[in-house]
Amino acid sequence: MTTMLGQNQYGKAENRVVRVTRDGGTHHVKDLNVSVALSGDMDDVHLSGSNANVLPTDTTKNTVFAFAKEYGIDSAEAFGIHLARHFVTSQQPIHRARIRIEEYAWERIPVTDQDRAGHSFVRRGQETRTAEVSYDGEHWQVVSGLAGLVVLNSTDSEFHGFVKDAYTTLQETRDRILATEVNARWRFAWTGGAGQEPPRWEESYTAVRGDLLGAFAETYSLSLQQSLFAMGSRVIDGSAAAGAIDEVRLSLPNKHHFLADLAPFGLKNDNEVYLAADRPYGLIEGTVLRDGAEALIPVTD
CATH class of the missing domain: 3.10.270.10 (Urate Oxidase;)
Known part of the structure; x- marks a missing residue:
């Protein structure tokens, strides 16, 4: 056989x-x-x-x-x-x-x-x-999450100093729109062992959602990767009250906004009018772990 x-x-x-x-x-x-x-x-x-x-x-x-x-x-x-x-x-x-x-x-x-x-x-x-x-x-493993949470910062985001080769046309920017659709999963430390109280699930979801939004809004971002790490770190650092979280996996598609070319109309576009493009899009993914924790959430199914 x-x-x-x-x-x-x-x-x-x-x-x-x-x-x-x-x-x-x-x-x-x-x-x-x-x-x-x-x-x-x-x-x-x-x-x-x-x-x-x-x-x-x-x-x-x-x-x-x-x-x-x-x-x-x-x-x-x-x-x-x-x-x-x-x-x-x-x-x-x-x-x-x-x-x-x-x-x-x-x-x-x-x-x-x-x-x-x-x-x-x-x-x-x-x-x-x-x-x-x-x-x-x-043993239990509980991974909570959310998908499709669209967020946008209209400023406090830059992108420059990146690698350039013969095919690079993207211009550096010191002020841009940063928008993404947050898809996040987080794994609780709780495994159902003796003496372990289960997390407060409803309270925890509200807290994690708030941590994700707060870190996105409050991070002056030089890259979406930097924002991703700040968001995952905020969740892990702030999770103890409603059940400790050991791992956060984030998938952040970059919802690009490009400055519209208004020069043909004799108009100056001072970071005011943008073209929102839905595809192709940059896809930024990463995992943030509590110190000493093991990565257990699968990258793909």
């Missing part, structure tokens, strides 16, 4: 579950996209087609919806922990569960009719909250 089975997993992807919690006339909405991946003793189903160790993917889908009712959804991370623990501890052939979650936030629409004030919502913000929970029966 010239082939062998390598790493594998299976599950149900993109289970869209919306949980409405009714507190009298005031409702609370949690809107999640949940993907389940399970691995373990699955050689036989690949090599012989035997399903003896296979929990159907339809069952994993049903579990997501049943748990939304039974446990509610306090946070994406807590819900993922409930699911991962269940799959690993209830099915002997399953040794590891990975739960990935995207959360879509809603806020109430202000209305004058107070009888309707608690249950009308509008999607909030541009970013999507994410969470990935992995469990192997002993």
Whole structure:
């Protein structure tokens, strides 16, 4: 035989579950996209087609919806922990569960009719909250995140002193727009060991989002790489109150803004009018670690 089975997993992807919690006339909405991946003793189903160790993917889908009712959804991370623990501890052939979650936030629409004030919502913000929970029966790994958070500084950014070769046409600048779409993932130090209290997931997300925005706004940037490091460092240095964070991985596409050429119209463009280009774009990626921590968030899936 010239082939062998390598790493594998299976599950149900993109289970869209919306949980409405009714507190009298005031409702609370949690809107999640949940993907389940399970691995373990699955050689036989690949090599012989035997399903003896296979929990159907339809069952994993049903579990997501049943748990939304039974446990509610306090946070994406807590819900993922409930699911991962269940799959690993209830099915002997399953040794590891990975739960990935995207959360879509809603806020109430202000209305004058107070009888309707608690249950009308509008999607909030541009970013999507994410969470990935992995469990192997002993240890947890929780990676929270956000995607699609668009930010812009209209000044306090430069780019100069870079390498130039025969194909370089970009001009140096001492004042530019710096804009990017923040895609961030952060790994908690918490692993579920004895005596470890779980982080305060909701509080932590708010704090990390604020740290990312604060560092972007407050860094006088000579490069987007410099901003990336400042943002990741702010998250790690400021994370202790809501659960220590050991690793932050950032992906920052540079949303280029080029000065528009107004000379043909006899007009001077004093860093006032820009052409916003969506592609091609520079892609700046990097990881910031707490001293002594190991990089565990994968670069790619």
